[in-house]
Amino acid sequence: MSDVLYVDGGTPLNGSIRVRGAKNFVSKAMVAALLGESPSELRNVPDIRDVAVVTGLLSLHGVKVDADSEAGTLSMDPTDVESAHVADIDAHAGASRIPILFCGPLLHRLGEAFIPDLGGCRIGDRPIDYHLEILRQFGAVVEKREAGIHITAPQRLRGTKISLPYPSVGATEQLLLTAVRAEGVTELSNAAIEPEIMDLIAVLQKMGAIISVDTDRVIRIEGVDRLEGYRHTALGDRIEAASWASAALATGGDVFVAGVGQPGMMTFLNVFRKVGGQFDVRDDGIRFWHPGGRLRSIVLETEVHPGFMTDWQQPLVVALTQATGVSIVHETVYENRFGFTEALRGMGATIQVYRECLGGGTCRFGQRNFKHSAVVSGPTPLHAADIEVPDLRGGFSHLIAALAATGTSTVRGIDLIDRGYEHFQDKLEALGANVSRGSL
Template sequence: MLPTRDLIHIFKATTRRNEAISQRKRGQESALEVRVTNDVLKVHGGAPLHGEITVRGAKNLVSKAMVAALLGDTPSRLAEVPRIRDVEVVRGLLELHGVKVIEEGNGLVFDPANVGTAEIDEINVHAGSSRIPILFCGPLLHRLGHAFIPDLGGCHIGDRPIDFHLAALRQFGAIVDKTPQGLHLTAPNGLHGTKFELPYPSVGATEQVLLTAVRAEGVTELRNAAVEPEIIDLICILQKMGAIIKVHTDRVIEIEGVTKLRGYNHRPIPDRLEAASWACAALATQGDITVKGARQVDMMTFLNVFTSVGGAFEVNDSPTDGGIRFWHPGSELRAVALETDVHPGFMTDWQQPLVVALTQARGLSIVHETVYERRFGYTDALNTMGATIQVYRDCLGGTPCRFGRRNFKHSAVIAGPSKLHAADLVIPDLRGGFSHLIAALAAEGTSHVFGVNLINRGYEDFDAKLAALGAHAERA
């Protein structure tokens, strides 16, 4: 990390150079006009958020659990399924492949008795906005002997290549043919256990190996695996289905393949990403928000940082109505230095909403992003609202980083406190979009947030939750 004295000098110089750019951006209304749709939220900011909301099953687990239902010979039941876009996408893809999906209270039932081949055009229509289809490969190869994967969508926050996925599938014995429509996979000799080491502990690639190895012949050893809580919960689901999976130390997972699996009955872990987003909203607006369903064990790293910044929290461990209360205690917030990392590090999806709160902290905060190389694009909009944030190509931290010397602006310095003012905002991606929403709620005046339906990918009923917290916001 650069010495603090040099960092302050560079920061001030860059700030002066970018002031003119920021002024011009405030006048670029024509760029927003092309995005004006009914998908607009009018936010009257400047008031604290107070109240109670509930989080349900984790977005990053629920969709994968739905895919896992393909592997069973009997129906699976998944409770507390959030009503979000990713769930709709996966449900549509499952139904295209013959899985019967039934709503049951707050959950879903999946009957895979009649799994079959889906039309390529229909798959493309359903999968355009999601990266989940790549995880269908293993289950479909086991059930049908072939699979088709379209071009993948998702948030544009980095390259997020599928090379790890394809390399693993090939080692299992899959043959991958690339066509203009997408990827066609076959396994003429079946899938067999293998030894595979990930170059990086990718969550998606770890899920791919798990969903493929459980019914592959023989034993699979995965090294440098991701071990996020959502991964462990997926392992719990697969174990309920009859899989034999051992989680060793040092990111090693061993899977003993079985010939058949049954359905599962599972209640997923709550969404720790959404819980942290609302916690940051409480901090940025000087509010007080209780997030029912949030669990301390899933958020320990976040809670440490939240406390370091100056936030306060209280845990309710009740099994029926437990959760975590987050609030701004009224004292001045403090600047921090942090780095994102794979679990048990500070989640990359936590940094975007936290940065909004850090604009209200006194001093220079430093955030080094080591997971996604293009995750600071959302800060341009915050600067137009009055924040002072500079992004750098340097690795402003001590964690080994894949992006050093690769010309990616993956470190940020935030100077505060800054008085935020209203602006017209265009949502760039899921977490960045929620950060823009938090900024609009914290800012003085009325903001127009364009593209808010993208937030539905990961935040259930956010309009209703805003209303429950006393936010002054309505669809424009």
């Protein structure tokens, strides 16, 4: 059975919603609790599937987790950490790639870790090679088995010096979670420095870690023998906020997003304004609205922070179908992130995708036959369609298109959106959308 959402489109979204902690941070902060010798408390936690997956994995490893989903708080007691059964880990891993980040903390606590086959959104190659190589350089022994990968630490992990070929968020998180209790100093060059990474560093520092971040993307960690628990309030989810902002723009609406701040969204806000949207930054959130008149086409290139975030690209492309002229979007982070445009073309959008690097400099995908550039011509009216959700962000983008389209769309596989958007149907209804949920 697959969940579907019936969307009667053509109505501008208007009203207020609230976002809670960032999906891309909260799950990593939960893993960090494994490193402590005392309980941790995380606040502003969203009620999403990824949190449930990590909660299950922590519980399998003996961490006592108490959750108050209404208050958005998690208490995690890692006092009795233990090895989990392979079959149990595998049962939880299909919906998330988070098990790879358990390795460093479990090697410190238990001397071993196991990684089953990993799931996650199919938006491009997300190899775990970076992660395994990082663990090897710390002194871990990696053994591939039929059901997954078994990793052991025959002795205490040792600090190392690593330079990433690309500032990977996941690899940077892996290094941080491993280095903080490794012996000696670790240096990471070409590190990711996204706001979610910085919030994870703040959590680790609260626990007793010694971490410095230089302006040239170099992170240095001095390993310590012991870490304690933490108390922390997660930063707001800037990806979800931008998704609702794009929905307001695409539908001609007016949406106030509470719980998100300006600093992590400054690059998005600049682009939102260039397209023709307007916003008002307040102490408790940001209001986004379509001021009327024509939207403007743009040239856009995704990039690692502080550039335009890849997760902002897909929702914004839907809004660009309503802009006057030709927009060019060059995706440099994930090579297969334009697969979602096929459904948009079926709804009336004029979008071509190309293998060439368009609208900017060459990138690492330019000679590898990936369709990673898009040309969007508009404005084009959208009409209802039957849609299959391909991945988390692409799925929400399809949902935006259905909201902007004339007629009633059937969006299949909508349960995938639950991974990263807390109570999104309730929020849609609060904004005046005409939606109903069913199953097929």
